[in-house]
Amino acid sequence: MATPYPWHPWTTDLALKEDGxxxxxxxxxxxxxxxxxxxxxxxxxxxxxxSKPPFLKGPTAPILQFNISPPNGPYIQKMVLPDAGSYSASSEHCSVTMGDNRVEGDLHTYHIHARAEGIEADLTLKRVVPGWREGPFLPPQVAAQSWLGEQVVIPSGTAQGTLTYNGGTHRVKGTCYHDHQWGSAGAQQPGAQGNKITSWYWGRIQAGDHAVVMAQVYDTAGPAMTMWMLARGTAITFDDTLTALSVTPKGGTPRVPATLDIAWSPGAAPGAAPPLGTVSFSLSSTQEIASFSDGGYLRFVCPVTMTSDFAGETFSQDGHAVWEIMNFS
Known part of the structure:
Protein backbone atom coordinates (compact mmCIF):
# COMPACT_ATOMS: atom_id res chain seq x y z
CA MET A 1 0.00 0.00 0.00
CA ALA A 2 1.31 3.43 -0.87
CA THR A 3 2.40 5.61 2.02
CA PRO A 4 0.31 8.81 2.29
CA TYR A 5 1.85 12.24 1.75
CA PRO A 6 4.28 13.54 3.02
CA TRP A 7 5.85 10.17 2.25
CA HIS A 8 7.96 8.95 5.07
CA PRO A 9 9.17 5.54 6.24
CA TRP A 10 7.38 3.83 9.06
CA THR A 11 10.16 4.81 11.45
CA THR A 12 13.83 5.76 11.64
CA ASP A 13 13.93 4.76 15.32
CA LEU A 14 15.56 1.36 14.86
CA ALA A 15 16.57 -1.08 17.58
CA LEU A 16 20.00 -2.75 17.58
CA LYS A 17 18.43 -6.17 17.05
CA GLU A 18 17.02 -5.05 13.70
CA ASP A 19 20.47 -5.54 12.18
CA GLY A 20 21.08 -8.78 14.04
CA SER A 51 24.48 -17.37 5.53
CA LYS A 52 23.94 -19.53 2.41
CA PRO A 53 23.01 -19.14 -1.28
CA PRO A 54 19.79 -17.08 -1.33
CA PHE A 55 16.40 -18.37 -2.56
CA LEU A 56 17.57 -22.01 -2.36
CA LYS A 57 16.83 -24.71 0.18
CA GLY A 58 19.75 -26.32 1.98
CA PRO A 59 21.85 -26.24 5.14
CA THR A 60 23.88 -23.27 6.36
CA ALA A 61 26.75 -22.74 3.91
CA PRO A 62 28.33 -19.31 4.54
CA ILE A 63 29.63 -17.25 1.65
CA LEU A 64 31.73 -14.10 1.59
CA GLN A 65 31.32 -12.21 -1.68
CA PHE A 66 34.22 -9.77 -1.94
CA ASN A 67 34.82 -7.36 -4.81
CA ILE A 68 37.34 -4.56 -5.24
CA SER A 69 37.53 -2.43 -8.36
CA PRO A 70 40.81 -0.45 -8.51
CA PRO A 71 40.82 3.09 -9.91
CA ASN A 72 42.30 1.63 -13.09
CA GLY A 73 42.14 -1.86 -14.51
CA PRO A 74 39.70 -4.77 -14.14
CA TYR A 75 37.78 -5.49 -10.96
CA ILE A 76 38.81 -8.29 -8.63
CA GLN A 77 36.11 -10.73 -7.51
CA LYS A 78 36.53 -13.42 -4.88
CA MET A 79 34.10 -15.80 -3.23
CA VAL A 80 35.17 -17.32 0.08
CA LEU A 81 33.40 -20.45 1.35
CA PRO A 82 34.26 -20.80 5.05
CA ASP A 83 33.41 -23.89 7.03
CA ALA A 84 29.80 -23.83 8.26
CA GLY A 85 31.05 -24.34 11.80
CA SER A 86 32.86 -20.99 11.67
CA TYR A 87 29.66 -19.05 10.95
CA SER A 88 27.94 -17.11 13.70
CA ALA A 89 25.52 -14.18 13.81
CA SER A 90 24.16 -12.44 16.88
CA SER A 91 20.43 -11.79 17.16
CA GLU A 92 21.09 -8.81 19.47
CA HIS A 93 23.01 -6.59 17.02
CA CYS A 94 25.09 -6.85 13.85
CA SER A 95 27.94 -9.23 14.68
CA VAL A 96 28.67 -11.72 11.90
CA THR A 97 31.70 -13.99 11.68
CA MET A 98 32.65 -16.51 9.03
CA GLY A 99 36.17 -17.88 9.12
CA ASP A 100 38.61 -14.95 9.41
CA ASN A 101 36.01 -12.47 8.16
CA ARG A 102 33.76 -10.42 10.40
CA VAL A 103 31.57 -7.34 10.69
CA GLU A 104 30.47 -5.64 13.88
CA GLY A 105 28.15 -2.65 14.11
CA ASP A 106 25.59 -0.73 16.13
CA LEU A 107 23.45 0.99 13.44
CA HIS A 108 25.79 4.01 13.54
CA THR A 109 29.34 2.65 13.14
CA TYR A 110 30.53 -0.60 11.52
CA HIS A 111 33.94 -2.27 11.47
CA ILE A 112 34.59 -4.76 8.68
CA HIS A 113 37.51 -7.11 8.14
CA ALA A 114 37.46 -9.24 5.01
CA ARG A 115 40.22 -11.24 3.38
CA ALA A 116 40.45 -13.41 0.31
CA GLU A 117 43.28 -14.52 -1.96
CA GLY A 118 45.21 -11.39 -2.92
CA ILE A 119 42.76 -8.87 -1.46
CA GLU A 120 41.87 -7.54 1.98
CA ALA A 121 39.71 -4.81 3.49
CA ASP A 122 39.76 -3.15 6.90
CA LEU A 123 37.04 -0.50 6.87
CA THR A 124 35.07 1.67 9.26
CA LEU A 125 31.65 2.81 8.06
CA LYS A 126 29.70 5.62 9.73
CA ARG A 127 26.08 6.52 9.18
CA VAL A 128 25.06 9.98 7.94
CA VAL A 129 21.46 9.40 6.82
CA PRO A 130 19.45 7.41 9.39
CA GLY A 131 18.37 3.87 8.61
CA TRP A 132 14.66 3.23 8.24
CA ARG A 133 12.04 0.54 8.23
CA GLU A 134 9.06 0.52 5.87
CA GLY A 135 6.74 -1.53 8.07
CA PRO A 136 6.60 -2.99 11.58
CA PHE A 137 9.48 -4.98 13.02
CA LEU A 138 9.03 -8.68 12.20
CA PRO A 139 10.00 -11.32 14.78
CA PRO A 140 11.95 -14.33 13.41
CA GLN A 141 8.95 -16.60 12.86
CA VAL A 142 7.17 -13.88 10.85
CA ALA A 143 10.29 -12.70 9.01
CA ALA A 144 10.83 -16.30 7.87
CA GLN A 145 7.54 -16.10 5.96
CA SER A 146 8.99 -13.40 3.67
CA TRP A 147 10.16 -14.17 0.16
CA LEU A 148 12.62 -11.33 0.66
CA GLY A 149 12.67 -8.90 3.58
CA GLU A 150 14.90 -5.82 3.71
CA GLN A 151 16.26 -3.42 6.30
CA VAL A 152 18.07 -0.32 5.01
CA VAL A 153 20.52 0.45 7.81
CA ILE A 154 22.86 3.04 6.27
CA PRO A 155 21.23 4.72 3.25
CA SER A 156 24.24 7.04 3.03
CA GLY A 157 27.38 7.31 5.10
CA THR A 158 31.15 7.68 5.13
CA ALA A 159 33.86 5.04 4.83
CA GLN A 160 37.56 5.00 5.62
CA GLY A 161 40.28 2.42 6.13
CA THR A 162 42.56 0.33 3.94
CA LEU A 163 42.13 -1.81 0.86
CA THR A 164 44.80 -4.27 -0.22
CA TYR A 165 44.92 -5.38 -3.86
CA ASN A 166 47.43 -5.87 -6.69
CA GLY A 167 50.26 -6.23 -4.18
CA GLY A 168 49.74 -2.93 -2.37
CA THR A 169 47.80 -1.52 0.58
CA HIS A 170 45.91 1.71 -0.03
CA ARG A 171 44.47 4.11 2.53
CA VAL A 172 41.01 5.11 1.34
CA LYS A 173 37.97 7.20 2.24
CA GLY A 174 34.64 7.75 0.56
CA THR A 175 30.91 7.04 0.83
CA CYS A 176 29.09 3.91 1.93
CA TYR A 177 25.76 2.08 2.00
CA HIS A 178 24.54 -0.91 4.05
CA ASP A 179 21.41 -3.03 3.95
CA HIS A 180 20.37 -6.36 5.41
CA GLN A 181 18.09 -8.90 3.74
CA TRP A 182 16.53 -12.23 4.62
CA GLY A 183 13.86 -14.63 3.43
CA SER A 184 12.65 -18.15 2.94
CA ALA A 185 13.01 -20.37 -0.10
CA GLY A 186 9.54 -21.71 0.60
CA ALA A 187 7.75 -18.35 0.86
CA GLN A 188 5.20 -17.05 -1.63
CA GLN A 189 6.51 -14.35 -3.92
CA PRO A 190 4.99 -10.86 -3.66
CA GLY A 191 2.83 -9.39 -6.39
CA ALA A 192 -0.32 -10.61 -8.04
CA GLN A 193 -1.12 -14.27 -7.51
CA GLY A 194 0.18 -16.42 -10.33
CA ASN A 195 2.82 -13.90 -11.44
CA LYS A 196 6.48 -14.76 -10.88
CA ILE A 197 9.19 -12.25 -10.04
CA THR A 198 11.45 -12.03 -13.10
CA SER A 199 13.96 -9.25 -12.40
CA TRP A 200 14.80 -6.07 -10.56
CA TYR A 201 16.85 -2.91 -10.81
CA TRP A 202 18.32 -1.44 -7.63
CA GLY A 203 20.61 1.52 -7.05
CA ARG A 204 22.04 3.87 -4.46
CA ILE A 205 23.06 7.33 -5.60
CA GLN A 206 25.06 10.03 -3.85
CA ALA A 207 25.17 13.55 -5.30
CA GLY A 208 26.48 16.20 -2.90
CA ASP A 209 24.29 16.16 0.20
CA HIS A 210 21.48 14.39 -1.68
CA ALA A 211 21.15 10.59 -1.61
CA VAL A 212 18.71 8.26 -3.33
CA VAL A 213 17.98 4.57 -2.76
CA MET A 214 15.65 3.12 -5.41
CA ALA A 215 14.37 -0.22 -6.65
CA GLN A 216 11.97 -1.41 -9.31
CA VAL A 217 10.84 -5.06 -9.19
CA TYR A 218 9.22 -6.78 -12.16
CA ASP A 219 7.03 -9.85 -12.46
CA THR A 220 5.64 -11.60 -15.52
CA ALA A 221 3.00 -8.86 -15.89
CA GLY A 222 5.45 -5.90 -15.68
CA PRO A 223 6.44 -3.52 -12.86
CA ALA A 224 5.20 -5.03 -9.59
CA MET A 225 6.81 -3.06 -6.75
CA THR A 226 8.85 0.06 -6.29
CA MET A 227 10.84 1.72 -3.55
CA TRP A 228 12.22 5.26 -3.47
CA MET A 229 14.07 7.18 -0.78
CA LEU A 230 15.36 10.72 -1.26
CA ALA A 231 17.54 12.16 1.51
CA ARG A 232 18.24 15.88 1.60
CA GLY A 233 20.89 16.15 4.29
CA THR A 234 19.45 13.80 6.91
CA ALA A 235 15.77 14.44 6.08
CA ILE A 236 14.15 11.47 4.35
CA THR A 237 11.34 11.46 1.81
CA PHE A 238 9.96 8.00 1.06
CA ASP A 239 7.56 6.74 -1.61
CA ASP A 240 6.37 3.30 -2.72
CA THR A 241 3.79 4.47 -5.27
CA LEU A 242 4.35 2.33 -8.35
CA THR A 243 3.24 5.01 -10.81
CA ALA A 244 5.54 7.68 -9.34
CA LEU A 245 8.78 6.00 -10.49
CA SER A 246 9.70 5.78 -14.16
CA VAL A 247 12.54 3.43 -15.14
CA THR A 248 13.39 3.49 -18.86
CA PRO A 249 16.06 1.11 -20.24
CA LYS A 250 17.90 2.36 -23.32
CA GLY A 251 20.33 0.66 -25.68
CA GLY A 252 22.34 -2.43 -24.85
CA THR A 253 20.36 -5.67 -24.64
CA PRO A 254 17.00 -6.55 -23.05
CA ARG A 255 18.85 -8.08 -20.09
CA VAL A 256 21.57 -5.42 -19.77
CA PRO A 257 20.60 -1.96 -21.03
CA ALA A 258 23.33 0.57 -21.79
CA THR A 259 21.59 3.14 -19.60
CA LEU A 260 18.62 3.46 -17.29
CA ASP A 261 16.80 6.78 -17.26
CA ILE A 262 15.26 7.27 -13.81
CA ALA A 263 12.58 9.85 -12.99
CA TRP A 264 10.53 10.15 -9.80
CA SER A 265 7.45 12.39 -9.97
CA PRO A 266 5.33 12.02 -6.82
CA GLY A 267 1.69 12.92 -7.13
CA ALA A 268 1.75 12.29 -10.88
CA ALA A 269 -0.79 9.44 -10.75
CA PRO A 270 -4.34 10.06 -12.04
CA GLY A 271 -6.50 11.42 -9.23
CA ALA A 272 -3.51 12.16 -6.99
CA ALA A 273 -2.35 15.51 -5.71
CA PRO A 274 -0.64 17.81 -8.24
CA PRO A 275 2.93 16.76 -8.97
CA LEU A 276 5.45 18.27 -6.57
CA GLY A 277 8.32 18.13 -9.04
CA THR A 278 10.69 15.54 -10.46
CA VAL A 279 14.04 14.05 -9.47
CA SER A 280 15.90 12.49 -12.39
CA PHE A 281 19.24 10.94 -13.35
CA SER A 282 20.68 8.27 -15.66
CA LEU A 283 22.64 5.13 -14.75
CA SER A 284 25.26 3.63 -17.08
CA SER A 285 26.32 -0.02 -17.34
CA THR A 286 29.73 0.82 -18.86
CA GLN A 287 31.76 -0.09 -15.74
CA GLU A 288 30.89 -3.50 -14.36
CA ILE A 289 32.20 -4.25 -10.87
CA ALA A 290 30.63 -7.66 -10.12
CA SER A 291 28.99 -10.64 -11.82
CA PHE A 292 27.37 -13.59 -10.05
CA SER A 293 24.92 -16.40 -10.93
CA ASP A 294 26.36 -16.84 -14.44
CA GLY A 295 25.64 -13.22 -15.27
CA GLY A 296 22.14 -13.25 -13.79
CA TYR A 297 23.31 -10.70 -11.24
CA LEU A 298 25.40 -7.74 -12.39
CA ARG A 299 26.64 -4.72 -10.45
CA PHE A 300 27.92 -1.43 -11.87
CA VAL A 301 29.40 1.89 -10.74
CA CYS A 302 28.95 5.10 -12.69
CA PRO A 303 29.02 8.89 -12.45
CA VAL A 304 25.62 10.60 -12.28
CA THR A 305 24.15 14.06 -12.53
CA MET A 306 21.04 14.35 -10.38
CA THR A 307 18.58 17.13 -11.24
CA SER A 308 15.51 18.11 -9.24
CA ASP A 309 12.75 20.64 -8.85
CA PHE A 310 11.05 18.63 -6.08
CA ALA A 311 9.24 20.52 -3.32
CA GLY A 312 10.55 23.90 -4.41
CA GLU A 313 14.24 22.92 -4.30
CA THR A 314 15.92 23.21 -7.69
CA PHE A 315 19.39 21.76 -8.11
CA SER A 316 21.75 19.87 -10.38
CA GLN A 317 24.52 17.95 -8.62
CA ASP A 318 27.18 15.54 -9.83
CA GLY A 319 27.85 12.35 -7.95
CA HIS A 320 28.15 8.61 -8.31
CA ALA A 321 26.06 5.45 -8.10
CA VAL A 322 26.30 1.75 -7.41
CA TRP A 323 23.48 -0.12 -9.12
CA GLU A 324 22.53 -3.67 -9.99
CA ILE A 325 20.50 -5.86 -12.31
CA MET A 326 19.03 -9.15 -11.10
CA ASN A 327 17.50 -11.54 -13.65
CA PHE A 328 15.79 -14.68 -12.39
CA SER A 329 15.21 -16.13 -15.87
Missing amino acids: QRVDLTDNNFEWWYFDTIMDDGSTCVITFL
Whole structure:
Protein backbone atom coordinates (compact mmCIF):
# COMPACT_ATOMS: atom_id res chain seq x y z
CA MET A 1 0.00 0.00 0.00
CA ALA A 2 1.31 3.43 -0.87
CA THR A 3 2.40 5.61 2.02
CA PRO A 4 0.31 8.81 2.29
CA TYR A 5 1.85 12.24 1.75
CA PRO A 6 4.28 13.54 3.02
CA TRP A 7 5.85 10.17 2.25
CA HIS A 8 7.96 8.95 5.07
CA PRO A 9 9.17 5.54 6.24
CA TRP A 10 7.38 3.83 9.06
CA THR A 11 10.16 4.81 11.45
CA THR A 12 13.83 5.76 11.64
CA ASP A 13 13.93 4.76 15.32
CA LEU A 14 15.56 1.36 14.86
CA ALA A 15 16.57 -1.08 17.58
CA LEU A 16 20.00 -2.75 17.58
CA LYS A 17 18.43 -6.17 17.05
CA GLU A 18 17.02 -5.05 13.70
CA ASP A 19 20.47 -5.54 12.18
CA GLY A 20 21.08 -8.78 14.04
CA GLN A 21 20.14 -12.24 12.77
CA ARG A 22 16.51 -11.98 11.67
CA VAL A 23 15.62 -15.57 10.77
CA ASP A 24 16.55 -18.89 12.35
CA LEU A 25 19.14 -21.08 10.63
CA THR A 26 16.97 -23.64 8.84
CA ASP A 27 17.13 -25.32 5.45
CA ASN A 28 14.54 -22.88 4.09
CA ASN A 29 15.88 -19.61 5.49
CA PHE A 30 18.66 -17.39 4.16
CA GLU A 31 20.11 -14.04 5.17
CA TRP A 32 22.76 -11.58 4.07
CA TRP A 33 24.42 -8.31 5.14
CA TYR A 34 25.50 -6.10 2.19
CA PHE A 35 28.04 -3.24 2.33
CA ASP A 36 29.28 -1.10 -0.56
CA THR A 37 31.75 1.77 -0.72
CA ILE A 38 32.80 4.23 -3.41
CA MET A 39 36.15 5.77 -2.59
CA ASP A 40 37.50 9.21 -3.44
CA ASP A 41 40.38 7.67 -5.40
CA GLY A 42 37.92 5.98 -7.80
CA SER A 43 38.10 2.50 -6.28
CA THR A 44 35.06 0.58 -5.02
CA CYS A 45 34.66 -2.22 -2.52
CA VAL A 46 31.58 -4.38 -2.01
CA ILE A 47 31.43 -7.03 0.72
CA THR A 48 28.47 -9.32 1.39
CA PHE A 49 28.18 -11.79 4.27
CA LEU A 50 25.68 -14.53 3.33
CA SER A 51 24.48 -17.37 5.53
CA LYS A 52 23.94 -19.53 2.41
CA PRO A 53 23.01 -19.14 -1.28
CA PRO A 54 19.79 -17.08 -1.33
CA PHE A 55 16.40 -18.37 -2.56
CA LEU A 56 17.57 -22.01 -2.36
CA LYS A 57 16.83 -24.71 0.18
CA GLY A 58 19.75 -26.32 1.98
CA PRO A 59 21.85 -26.24 5.14
CA THR A 60 23.88 -23.27 6.36
CA ALA A 61 26.75 -22.74 3.91
CA PRO A 62 28.33 -19.31 4.54
CA ILE A 63 29.63 -17.25 1.65
CA LEU A 64 31.73 -14.10 1.59
CA GLN A 65 31.32 -12.21 -1.68
CA PHE A 66 34.22 -9.77 -1.94
CA ASN A 67 34.82 -7.36 -4.81
CA ILE A 68 37.34 -4.56 -5.24
CA SER A 69 37.53 -2.43 -8.36
CA PRO A 70 40.81 -0.45 -8.51
CA PRO A 71 40.82 3.09 -9.91
CA ASN A 72 42.30 1.63 -13.09
CA GLY A 73 42.14 -1.86 -14.51
CA PRO A 74 39.70 -4.77 -14.14
CA TYR A 75 37.78 -5.49 -10.96
CA ILE A 76 38.81 -8.29 -8.63
CA GLN A 77 36.11 -10.73 -7.51
CA LYS A 78 36.53 -13.42 -4.88
CA MET A 79 34.10 -15.80 -3.23
CA VAL A 80 35.17 -17.32 0.08
CA LEU A 81 33.40 -20.45 1.35
CA PRO A 82 34.26 -20.80 5.05
CA ASP A 83 33.41 -23.89 7.03
CA ALA A 84 29.80 -23.83 8.26
CA GLY A 85 31.05 -24.34 11.80
CA SER A 86 32.86 -20.99 11.67
CA TYR A 87 29.66 -19.05 10.95
CA SER A 88 27.94 -17.11 13.70
CA ALA A 89 25.52 -14.18 13.81
CA SER A 90 24.16 -12.44 16.88
CA SER A 91 20.43 -11.79 17.16
CA GLU A 92 21.09 -8.81 19.47
CA HIS A 93 23.01 -6.59 17.02
CA CYS A 94 25.09 -6.85 13.85
CA SER A 95 27.94 -9.23 14.68
CA VAL A 96 28.67 -11.72 11.90
CA THR A 97 31.70 -13.99 11.68
CA MET A 98 32.65 -16.51 9.03
CA GLY A 99 36.17 -17.88 9.12
CA ASP A 100 38.61 -14.95 9.41
CA ASN A 101 36.01 -12.47 8.16
CA ARG A 102 33.76 -10.42 10.40
CA VAL A 103 31.57 -7.34 10.69
CA GLU A 104 30.47 -5.64 13.88
CA GLY A 105 28.15 -2.65 14.11
CA ASP A 106 25.59 -0.73 16.13
CA LEU A 107 23.45 0.99 13.44
CA HIS A 108 25.79 4.01 13.54
CA THR A 109 29.34 2.65 13.14
CA TYR A 110 30.53 -0.60 11.52
CA HIS A 111 33.94 -2.27 11.47
CA ILE A 112 34.59 -4.76 8.68
CA HIS A 113 37.51 -7.11 8.14
CA ALA A 114 37.46 -9.24 5.01
CA ARG A 115 40.22 -11.24 3.38
CA ALA A 116 40.45 -13.41 0.31
CA GLU A 117 43.28 -14.52 -1.96
CA GLY A 118 45.21 -11.39 -2.92
CA ILE A 119 42.76 -8.87 -1.46
CA GLU A 120 41.87 -7.54 1.98
CA ALA A 121 39.71 -4.81 3.49
CA ASP A 122 39.76 -3.15 6.90
CA LEU A 123 37.04 -0.50 6.87
CA THR A 124 35.07 1.67 9.26
CA LEU A 125 31.65 2.81 8.06
CA LYS A 126 29.70 5.62 9.73
CA ARG A 127 26.08 6.52 9.18
CA VAL A 128 25.06 9.98 7.94
CA VAL A 129 21.46 9.40 6.82
CA PRO A 130 19.45 7.41 9.39
CA GLY A 131 18.37 3.87 8.61
CA TRP A 132 14.66 3.23 8.24
CA ARG A 133 12.04 0.54 8.23
CA GLU A 134 9.06 0.52 5.87
CA GLY A 135 6.74 -1.53 8.07
CA PRO A 136 6.60 -2.99 11.58
CA PHE A 137 9.48 -4.98 13.02
CA LEU A 138 9.03 -8.68 12.20
CA PRO A 139 10.00 -11.32 14.78
CA PRO A 140 11.95 -14.33 13.41
CA GLN A 141 8.95 -16.60 12.86
CA VAL A 142 7.17 -13.88 10.85
CA ALA A 143 10.29 -12.70 9.01
CA ALA A 144 10.83 -16.30 7.87
CA GLN A 145 7.54 -16.10 5.96
CA SER A 146 8.99 -13.40 3.67
CA TRP A 147 10.16 -14.17 0.16
CA LEU A 148 12.62 -11.33 0.66
CA GLY A 149 12.67 -8.90 3.58
CA GLU A 150 14.90 -5.82 3.71
CA GLN A 151 16.26 -3.42 6.30
CA VAL A 152 18.07 -0.32 5.01
CA VAL A 153 20.52 0.45 7.81
CA ILE A 154 22.86 3.04 6.27
CA PRO A 155 21.23 4.72 3.25
CA SER A 156 24.24 7.04 3.03
CA GLY A 157 27.38 7.31 5.10
CA THR A 158 31.15 7.68 5.13
CA ALA A 159 33.86 5.04 4.83
CA GLN A 160 37.56 5.00 5.62
CA GLY A 161 40.28 2.42 6.13
CA THR A 162 42.56 0.33 3.94
CA LEU A 163 42.13 -1.81 0.86
CA THR A 164 44.80 -4.27 -0.22
CA TYR A 165 44.92 -5.38 -3.86
CA ASN A 166 47.43 -5.87 -6.69
CA GLY A 167 50.26 -6.23 -4.18
CA GLY A 168 49.74 -2.93 -2.37
CA THR A 169 47.80 -1.52 0.58
CA HIS A 170 45.91 1.71 -0.03
CA ARG A 171 44.47 4.11 2.53
CA VAL A 172 41.01 5.11 1.34
CA LYS A 173 37.97 7.20 2.24
CA GLY A 174 34.64 7.75 0.56
CA THR A 175 30.91 7.04 0.83
CA CYS A 176 29.09 3.91 1.93
CA TYR A 177 25.76 2.08 2.00
CA HIS A 178 24.54 -0.91 4.05
CA ASP A 179 21.41 -3.03 3.95
CA HIS A 180 20.37 -6.36 5.41
CA GLN A 181 18.09 -8.90 3.74
CA TRP A 182 16.53 -12.23 4.62
CA GLY A 183 13.86 -14.63 3.43
CA SER A 184 12.65 -18.15 2.94
CA ALA A 185 13.01 -20.37 -0.10
CA GLY A 186 9.54 -21.71 0.60
CA ALA A 187 7.75 -18.35 0.86
CA GLN A 188 5.20 -17.05 -1.63
CA GLN A 189 6.51 -14.35 -3.92
CA PRO A 190 4.99 -10.86 -3.66
CA GLY A 191 2.83 -9.39 -6.39
CA ALA A 192 -0.32 -10.61 -8.04
CA GLN A 193 -1.12 -14.27 -7.51
CA GLY A 194 0.18 -16.42 -10.33
CA ASN A 195 2.82 -13.90 -11.44
CA LYS A 196 6.48 -14.76 -10.88
CA ILE A 197 9.19 -12.25 -10.04
CA THR A 198 11.45 -12.03 -13.10
CA SER A 199 13.96 -9.25 -12.40
CA TRP A 200 14.80 -6.07 -10.56
CA TYR A 201 16.85 -2.91 -10.81
CA TRP A 202 18.32 -1.44 -7.63
CA GLY A 203 20.61 1.52 -7.05
CA ARG A 204 22.04 3.87 -4.46
CA ILE A 205 23.06 7.33 -5.60
CA GLN A 206 25.06 10.03 -3.85
CA ALA A 207 25.17 13.55 -5.30
CA GLY A 208 26.48 16.20 -2.90
CA ASP A 209 24.29 16.16 0.20
CA HIS A 210 21.48 14.39 -1.68
CA ALA A 211 21.15 10.59 -1.61
CA VAL A 212 18.71 8.26 -3.33
CA VAL A 213 17.98 4.57 -2.76
CA MET A 214 15.65 3.12 -5.41
CA ALA A 215 14.37 -0.22 -6.65
CA GLN A 216 11.97 -1.41 -9.31
CA VAL A 217 10.84 -5.06 -9.19
CA TYR A 218 9.22 -6.78 -12.16
CA ASP A 219 7.03 -9.85 -12.46
CA THR A 220 5.64 -11.60 -15.52
CA ALA A 221 3.00 -8.86 -15.89
CA GLY A 222 5.45 -5.90 -15.68
CA PRO A 223 6.44 -3.52 -12.86
CA ALA A 224 5.20 -5.03 -9.59
CA MET A 225 6.81 -3.06 -6.75
CA THR A 226 8.85 0.06 -6.29
CA MET A 227 10.84 1.72 -3.55
CA TRP A 228 12.22 5.26 -3.47
CA MET A 229 14.07 7.18 -0.78
CA LEU A 230 15.36 10.72 -1.26
CA ALA A 231 17.54 12.16 1.51
CA ARG A 232 18.24 15.88 1.60
CA GLY A 233 20.89 16.15 4.29
CA THR A 234 19.45 13.80 6.91
CA ALA A 235 15.77 14.44 6.08
CA ILE A 236 14.15 11.47 4.35
CA THR A 237 11.34 11.46 1.81
CA PHE A 238 9.96 8.00 1.06
CA ASP A 239 7.56 6.74 -1.61
CA ASP A 240 6.37 3.30 -2.72
CA THR A 241 3.79 4.47 -5.27
CA LEU A 242 4.35 2.33 -8.35
CA THR A 243 3.24 5.01 -10.81
CA ALA A 244 5.54 7.68 -9.34
CA LEU A 245 8.78 6.00 -10.49
CA SER A 246 9.70 5.78 -14.16
CA VAL A 247 12.54 3.43 -15.14
CA THR A 248 13.39 3.49 -18.86
CA PRO A 249 16.06 1.11 -20.24
CA LYS A 250 17.90 2.36 -23.32
CA GLY A 251 20.33 0.66 -25.68
CA GLY A 252 22.34 -2.43 -24.85
CA THR A 253 20.36 -5.67 -24.64
CA PRO A 254 17.00 -6.55 -23.05
CA ARG A 255 18.85 -8.08 -20.09
CA VAL A 256 21.57 -5.42 -19.77
CA PRO A 257 20.60 -1.96 -21.03
CA ALA A 258 23.33 0.57 -21.79
CA THR A 259 21.59 3.14 -19.60
CA LEU A 260 18.62 3.46 -17.29
CA ASP A 261 16.80 6.78 -17.26
CA ILE A 262 15.26 7.27 -13.81
CA ALA A 263 12.58 9.85 -12.99
CA TRP A 264 10.53 10.15 -9.80
CA SER A 265 7.45 12.39 -9.97
CA PRO A 266 5.33 12.02 -6.82
CA GLY A 267 1.69 12.92 -7.13
CA ALA A 268 1.75 12.29 -10.88
CA ALA A 269 -0.79 9.44 -10.75
CA PRO A 270 -4.34 10.06 -12.04
CA GLY A 271 -6.50 11.42 -9.23
CA ALA A 272 -3.51 12.16 -6.99
CA ALA A 273 -2.35 15.51 -5.71
CA PRO A 274 -0.64 17.81 -8.24
CA PRO A 275 2.93 16.76 -8.97
CA LEU A 276 5.45 18.27 -6.57
CA GLY A 277 8.32 18.13 -9.04
CA THR A 278 10.69 15.54 -10.46
CA VAL A 279 14.04 14.05 -9.47
CA SER A 280 15.90 12.49 -12.39
CA PHE A 281 19.24 10.94 -13.35
CA SER A 282 20.68 8.27 -15.66
CA LEU A 283 22.64 5.13 -14.75
CA SER A 284 25.26 3.63 -17.08
CA SER A 285 26.32 -0.02 -17.34
CA THR A 286 29.73 0.82 -18.86
CA GLN A 287 31.76 -0.09 -15.74
CA GLU A 288 30.89 -3.50 -14.36
CA ILE A 289 32.20 -4.25 -10.87
CA ALA A 290 30.63 -7.66 -10.12
CA SER A 291 28.99 -10.64 -11.82
CA PHE A 292 27.37 -13.59 -10.05
CA SER A 293 24.92 -16.40 -10.93
CA ASP A 294 26.36 -16.84 -14.44
CA GLY A 295 25.64 -13.22 -15.27
CA GLY A 296 22.14 -13.25 -13.79
CA TYR A 297 23.31 -10.70 -11.24
CA LEU A 298 25.40 -7.74 -12.39
CA ARG A 299 26.64 -4.72 -10.45
CA PHE A 300 27.92 -1.43 -11.87
CA VAL A 301 29.40 1.89 -10.74
CA CYS A 302 28.95 5.10 -12.69
CA PRO A 303 29.02 8.89 -12.45
CA VAL A 304 25.62 10.60 -12.28
CA THR A 305 24.15 14.06 -12.53
CA MET A 306 21.04 14.35 -10.38
CA THR A 307 18.58 17.13 -11.24
CA SER A 308 15.51 18.11 -9.24
CA ASP A 309 12.75 20.64 -8.85
CA PHE A 310 11.05 18.63 -6.08
CA ALA A 311 9.24 20.52 -3.32
CA GLY A 312 10.55 23.90 -4.41
CA GLU A 313 14.24 22.92 -4.30
CA THR A 314 15.92 23.21 -7.69
CA PHE A 315 19.39 21.76 -8.11
CA SER A 316 21.75 19.87 -10.38
CA GLN A 317 24.52 17.95 -8.62
CA ASP A 318 27.18 15.54 -9.83
CA GLY A 319 27.85 12.35 -7.95
CA HIS A 320 28.15 8.61 -8.31
CA ALA A 321 26.06 5.45 -8.10
CA VAL A 322 26.30 1.75 -7.41
CA TRP A 323 23.48 -0.12 -9.12
CA GLU A 324 22.53 -3.67 -9.99
CA ILE A 325 20.50 -5.86 -12.31
CA MET A 326 19.03 -9.15 -11.10
CA ASN A 327 17.50 -11.54 -13.65
CA PHE A 328 15.79 -14.68 -12.39
CA SER A 329 15.21 -16.13 -15.87
